[in-house]
Amino acid sequence: MAIEIVRVPDLGGAETVDVIELSLAQGDNIAIEDSLVVLESDKATMDVPSPYEGQLVKYLVAEGDTVKIGDPIAELEVSSSESVSMPEVEEPVQTEVAEPKVEAPVIEEESVPIPEQPAIDSEASQDGATGADIYAGPSVRLMARELGVSLDSVAGSGPRGRIIKDDIDAYVKDALNSNTGNSLATGSEIPTIPAIDFSQFGAVDIIKLTKIQKLTAANMHRNWLNVPHVTHFDDADITDLEDFRKSLKAEGESRGVRITPVSFIIKAIAMALTANPVINRSLAPDGEHYIQKAYCNIGMAVDTPRGLMVPVIRNVDEKGIWEIAADVADLATKARDGKLKPSDMQGGCFSLSSLGAIGGNGFTPIVNAPEAGILGVSKSQMKPIWNGDIFEPRLMLPMALSYDHRLVNGGDAGRFMTDIVKFLSDIRHLVL
Ligand code: CAO
Numbered sequence: 484m485a486i487e488i489v490r491v492p493d494l495g496g497a498e499t500v501d502v503i504e505l506s507l508a509q510g511d512n513i514a515i516e517d518s519l520v521v522l523e524s525d526k527a528t529m530d531v532p533s534p535y536e537g538q539l540v541k542y543l544v545a546e547g548d549t550v551k552i553g554d555p556i557a558e559l560e561v562s563s564s565e566s567v568s569m570p571e572v573e574e575p576v577q578t579e580v581a582e583p584k585v586e587a588p589v590i591e592e593e594s595v596p597i598p599e600q601p602a603i604d605s606e607a608s609q610d611g612a613t614g615a616d617i618y619a620g621p622s623v624r625l626m627a628r629e630l631g632v633s634l635d636s637v638a639g640s641g642p643r644g645r646i647i648k649d650d651i652d653a654y655v656k657d658a659l660n661s662n663t664g665n666s667l668a669t670g671s672e673i674p675t676i677p678a679i680d681f682s683q684f685g686a687v688d689i690i691k692l693t694k695i696q697k698l699t700a701a702n703m704h705r706n707w708l709n710v711p712h713v714t715h716f717d718d719a720d721i722t723d724l725e726d727f728r729k730s731l732k733a734e735g736e737s738r739g740v741r742i743t744p745v746s747f748i749i750k751a752i753a754m755a756l757t758a759n760p761v762i763n764r765s766l767a768p769d770g771e772h773y774i775q776k777a778y779c780n781i782g783m784a785v786d787t788p789r790g791l792m793v794p795v796i797r798n799v800d801e802k803g804i805w806e807i808a809a810d811v812a813d814l815a816t817k818a819r820d821g822k823l824k825p826s827d828m829q830g831g832c833f834s835l836s837s838l839g840a841i842g843g844n845g846f847t848p849i850v851n852a853p854e855a856g857i858l859g860v861s862k863s864q865m866k867p868i869w870n871g872d873i874f875e876p877r878l879m880l881p882m883a884l885s886y887d888h889r890l891v892n893g894g895d896a897g898r899f900m901t902d903i904v905k906f907l908s909d910i911r912h913l914v915l
Pocket of ligand 1: 743744745746783784785786787791811815836837838839840841848849860861862863880
């Protein structure tokens with residue numbers, strides 16, 4: 484073991500420099516070429532690398548000191564006094580002990596504008612480089628580069644706002660904490676729902692989701708997150724429609740087809756889609772185009788014991804009410820019996836979700852992307868409606884149109900919904 488003094492090496496022409504960073508703590512181990520101190524002249528900073536392997540006994544300078552070539556910097560206890568060579572110095576250095584040789588210090592120009600770096604987690608953050616007016620020594624920059632930290636984002640706590648290693652440490656800890664616990668910091672992550680052991684509150688069973696339930700969950704989540712939803716509400720007066728539908732009961736029995744309000748609603752949607760082609764669009768994945776459809780297929784949500792299925796009724800604009808009613812019954816039966824083919828569920832332009840037979844005043848359905856809209860229909864209710872002279876009992880059908888606001892404006896949605904209301908409220912439109 485021997486004690487060696489490390490001195491200020493060649494300063495590249497500068498008379499004096501300031502000590503701006505002590506890279507180690509007393510007692511730290513140091514390897515050859517590890518940074519000992521960072522010096523700064525008017526124009527540049529330089530790391531002074533250790534010429535020895537050993538341990539720091541003490542620094543002989545403090546941050547903020549001004550030093551010149553040959554001044555002692557640090558006292559090291561070294562196992563072998565073999566050292567790497569020192570750079571040439573312009574002036575001979577007066578030494579009390581043998582001058583260890585060090586390689587040329589890294590000199591880094593300051594105040595060079597560097598392109599902005601994304602913060603942690605980004606592959607682009609590879610070099611930890613700095614923007615203008617950021618002060619950091621090469622060892623700090625190396626550390627930032629290795630950790631993928633943009634120095635632009637780090638507040639320096641050293642002299643003159645210099646970024647030191649502790650600042651990078653603190654920044655990384657903060658970033659990790661905000662990723663795991665506090666997503667409000669960036670707002671860009673979806674916080675996870677905490678796992679709870681429900682059995683601590685009472686008896687539970689854990690049941691595997693069916694394939695359909697899993698697919699539905701994934702689709703709903705995807706659609707909810709991707710589509711900016713707006714929901715537009717209106718009621719249709721279906722008093723006359725219901726009278727007409729009931730009058731068809733006998734004919735329905737002879738045809739073997741049961742007609743419910745759903746067939747009329749599907750027909751009204753098809754007519755409104757034809758009149759409002761803006762709703763019959765899908766956004767192209769490139770985000771630069773939309774697809775205008777000239778066909779009119781309507782998906783119908785069916786509640787089955789194994790989960791929700793959405794078979795598609797094709798070319799509704801070309802079909803009459805009897806044909807649509809037959810398709811509704813056929814597809815609902817196939818869905819409940821698990822007999823739908825994948826092709827039965829493809830090609831929809833718009834969807835209907837009818838909870839009319841179940842109940843409720845209203846609900847906001849989730850758009851079945853890449854379709855642009857979905858109509859949610861609730862249970863019709865007799866209501867007193869003002870006809871200009873008196874309140875009349877009318878059968879009102881509550882409807883909610885959810886649409887993708889990237890494709891459809893409020894005005895487009897309002898016109899589409901008003902058309903549906905018109906077609907359902909006056910059945911003469913439906914047969915025209
Ligand atoms: N208001 C009042 N009654 C209504 C109604 C409404 N809006 N819509 C249907 N009904 C009545 C019908 O008149 C019929 O009664 P009658 O036989 O006395 O005339 C009865 O409800 C028929 O119900 P149904 O369910 O057998 O048939 P449907 O044609 O109304 O609906 C289908 C077919 C497939 C849409 C439906 O069965 C279904 O599965 N709905 C659930 C959809 C769903 O789960 N949506 C949620 C999706 S997740 O957001």
